[in-house]
Amino acid sequence: MHEPVLLRRQGHPDATLEAYVADGGLKGFARTREIGQAATVAVVTESGLVGRGGAGFPTGRKWESVRTAAESERYFVLNADESEPGTFKDRVMIETDPYMVLEGVLIACYAIAATRAYIYVRGEYRGAARLLAAAATQLAAAGHLDGIAPGGRPLAIEVRHGGGAYICGEETALFRSIEGYRGEPMSKPPFPTVAGLFRKPTVINNVETIANIPDILSRGAGWLQRYGTDRSPGVKLFSVSGHVGRPGVYELPFGAPLQELLDLAQAGRDLRALLLGGAAGTFVFPGDFDMPLSYEGAQSRAATLGSGALIAFDQGTDLWRVAERLGNFFAHESCGQCVPCRIGTRRQHEMLAALADGSGGDGERERIATLGQVMTDASICGLGQTASTAVRSLIDAESRGLLAV
Amino acid sequence: MPEDDRAVRERVRRLIDETGRERTQLLEVLHKVQAEYSHVPRAAAEAIEQEMNVPIADTYGVVTFYDLLSDKPVGRRVLRICEDVTCSLHGAAELAARAERAIGPEGEPSPDGAVSWTRCACLGLCDKAPAALFAEEPLAPLSETAIAKVGEGHA
Ligand SMILES: Cc1cc2nc3c(=O)[nH]c(=O)nc-3n(C[C@H](O)[C@H](O)[C@H](O)COP(=O)(O)O)c2cc1C
Ligand code: SF4
Ligand code: FES
Numbered sequence: 001m002h003e004p005v006l007l008r009r010q011g012h013p014d015a016t017l018e019a020y021v022a023d024g025g026l027k028g029f030a031r032t033r034e035i036g037q038a039a040t041v042a043v044v045t046e047s048g049l050v051g052r053g054g055a056g057f058p059t060g061r062k063w064e065s066v067r068t069a070a071e072s073e074r075y076f077v078l079n080a081d082e083s084e085p086g087t088f089k090d091r092v093m094i095e096t097d098p099y100m101v102l103e104g105v106l107i108a109c110y111a112i113a114a115t116r117a118y119i120y121v122r123g124e125y126r127g128a129a130r131l132l133a134a135a136a137t138q139l140a141a142a143g144h145l146d147g148i149a150p151g152g153r154p155l156a157i158e159v160r161h162g163g164g165a166y167i168c169g170e171e172t173a174l175f176r177s178i179e180g181y182r183g184e185p186m187s188k189p190p191f192p193t194v195a196g197l198f199r200k201p202t203v204i205n206n207v208e209t210i211a212n213i214p215d216i217l218s219r220g221a222g223w224l225q226r227y228g229t230d231r232s233p234g235v236k237l238f239s240v241s242g243h244v245g246r247p248g249v250y251e252l253p254f255g256a257p258l259q260e261l262l263d264l265a266q267a268g269r270d271l272r273a274l275l276l277g278g279a280a281g282t283f284v285f286p287g288d289f290d291m292p293l294s295y296e297g298a299q300s301r302a303a304t305l306g307s308g309a310l311i312a313f314d315q316g317t318d319l320w321r322v323a324e325r326l327g328n329f330f331a332h333e334s335c336g337q338c339v340p341c342r343i344g345t346r347r348q349h350e351m352l353a354a355l356a357d358g359s360g361g362d363g364e365r366e367r368i369a370t371l372g373q374v375m376t377d378a379s380i381c382g383l384g385q386t387a388s389t390a391v392r393s394l395i396d397a398e399s400r401g402l403l404a405v
Numbered sequence: 406m407p408e409d410d411r412a413v414r415e416r417v418r419r420l421i422d423e424t425g426r427e428r429t430q431l432l433e434v435l436h437k438v439q440a441e442y443s444h445v446p447r448a449a450a451e452a453i454e455q456e457m458n459v460p461i462a463d464t465y466g467v468v469t470f471y472d473l474l475s476d477k478p479v480g481r482r483v484l485r486i487c488e489d490v491t492c493s494l495h496g497a498a499e500l501a502a503r504a505e506r507a508i509g510p511e512g513e514p515s516p517d518g519a520v521s522w523t524r525c526a527c528l529g530l531c532d533k534a535p536a537a538l539f540a541e542e543p544l545a546p547l548s549e550t551a552i553a554k555v556g557e558g559h560a
Pocket of ligand 1: 080
C-alpha cells in the first residue's frame with residue numbers, strides 16, 4: 001500500500017501557514033537559501049523530475065536555461081489552468097496543500113532569480129484561486145517572500161484568472177492571455193526559456209510538478225528515485241472518473257499496474273474500456289489493464305499517461321458516443337488560428353456525430369483517420385496535433401475486434 | 406451620450422484604477438466588468454480604450470475568445486452545465502434539456518435578467534459528475550431539483 005507523498009496532508013483540517021510549518025513545511029525553501037541557486041537547480045536536475053503537465057520535459061533543464069539566461073528580467077509562471085477533460089488533480093492538490101504548492105513556487109523563483117511570479121488559475125476554479133491568493137498573502141505577511149527577487153526585493157506573486165478557454169493551458173497561449181490578448185498559441189521555437197512571457201526568459205511549470213519541489217530540496221536529489229521506475233522516478237496523481245465506485249484523485253508510484261488504480265477507485269469487473277490521458281489520450285481495453293503506469297509502460301502499449309486522467313466506461317457505454325463528445329470538445333476549443341485545426345476539428349465532430357447516430361457512410365473511418373493525420377502534420381500546437389489521437393485509437397481498436405460486445 | 410453610458414464609463418474607470426491600466430490587466434478588468442454588467446457593454450469597451458489604450462476591436466476580440474465573458478447580456482447568475490465526457494455518462498444531456506424547460510433557451514437571460522444557463526466543457530469536477538457551476542461556484546452533482554430551483558429563482 002503506497003503512503004501518499006504529495007497528498008500526505010489530505011484530510012488535515014486546517015491548511016494554515018502555522019500548521020504547514022509545524023508539519024515540516026518550508027524546510028525545502030530553507031535548504032534552497034542555504035545552498036544557493038546553482039546547487040538548487042542541480043538538485044532538481046539530478047532528481048530526475050519531469051513535467052507533469054503532459055509534455056514530460058525535464059524540470060531541471062528548463063530551470064537551468066533560465067537561471068543562466070543573459071537577460072535579467074525573467075519570469076516564473078505556475079500553470080493551474082487545468083482544463084483537460086477528466087482532469088482535476090491540480091485542483092485537489094491545491095485544495096489539499098496550497099502551501100506546499102507555493103513553497104515550490106518560492107524555490108523556483110529563487111533558483112531562477114525571477115523578477116515576478118504569475119499564478120494562472122482557470123477561471124472556473126474560484127476556490128483554488130482564493131486559496132492560493134490567501135496563502136501568498138500569509139507568506140508575504142510572515143516575511144517569507146522577502147529577499148527572493150533580484151536585488152534582495154520581496155517577491156511579487158500575482159494570481160491571474162483564466163477566461164474559460166482550454167487552449168490557454170498551452171504555454172504560449174497562456175502567456176498571451178496574461179499579456180491581455182486572445183489566447184492564441186505561437187509556434188516554437190523560440191521556447192519559453194528563451195522568449196516566454198513578455199518575450200522574456202520564462203519557466204512555466206504545472207502545479208503537480210511544482211508540488212514535488214519542496215521534498216526534493218529537503219530530502220535530497222535521490223529521494224524521488226525511491227519511488228517509481230528507473231525511467232519514470234517519483235509518484236503520479238491520477239484523476240479517476242466515470243463508471244467507478246469511488247471517483248477521485250489517487251496517488252501511486254510510477255509503474256504501479258493500471259488494475260491497482262482501478263481497484264482503488266472501486267471499478268467493477270464489467271468495464272468495457274478506459275480513456276487514459278484525457279481528450280488527447282487513448283482508449284485502453286481490458287487486455288491492457290496490467291499495463292504499468294509509467295511513461296515507458298504506457299508507450300509500450302501505444303498509450304499515453306498524459307495528465308493522468310482516467311475515465312472508465314462500463315459495458316453499456318456506446319464508445320462512439322464518447323468519441324462524439326471528444327469531437328465536440330475539440331471543435332469548441334480550437335482557437336481557430338490554423339485552418340487544418342479550425343476546419344478539421346469541426347469536420348471531425350460532424351463525422352463522429354454521424355458514426356454515433358449510425359448514419360456514417362462507407363469509408364467514414366478512413367476519412368477520419370486521414371483528416372487526423374493532416375491535423376497532426378499541419379497544426380501549430382498540441383491541440384490540433386492530438387485532436388484525433390483518441391478517436392484514431394478507437395478506430396484502431398475496432399479494426400482489431402476489441403469493440404465487439 | 407445617454408446617462409447610463411456615462412455611469413458605466415465612470416464605473417469602469419474606477420475598476421481600472423483599482424486593477425491597473427497596463428494591457429496585461431485587460432482580462433482581470435474584463436472579469437470585473439462582466440461581473441458587474443453580466444456582459445461587456447460598448448461603453449465599457451470605450452472606457453477601456455481611453456484609459457488602457459486598448460482598441461475597442463481588441464477588447465471585443467478578447468471578450469468573444471473567452472467563454473466566461475460575453476458581448477451580449479447573460480443572466481446575473483449563470484448556470485454552466487458540463488456536457489463533457491464524464492458528465493455525459495451521468496445524464497448531462499437530460500439535465501441540459503431540463504434547464505431548457507425550467508429556465509429557457511440556452512444563453513438567454515430570464516425575463517427579470519436574474520439567470521441564464523449554458524452548456525460548457527469539462528469543469529474539473531468530474532469526481533462529482535454530473536457537474537455544474539452556478540454563479541461561478543460548484544453545484545455538483547447537479548440534480549433536476551437544483552435546476553428547478555434555479556428556474557424559480559430559489560437557488
Ligand atoms: C492544448 C494544450 C493544453 C495544455 N493544458 C495544460 C494545462 O492545463 N496545464 C498544464 O500544466 N499544462 C498544460 N499543457 C502543457 C503546457 O504547454 C506546458 O508544457 C506545461 O505547463 C509545462 O509544465 P511542466 O513542465 O511542469 O509539465 C497544455 C498543452 C497543450 C498543447
Ligand atoms: S492547432 Fe488549433 S488550437 Fe492550436 S493554434 Fe492551431 S487552431 Fe489554435
Ligand atoms: S466531464 Fe464534467 S466536470 Fe469533467
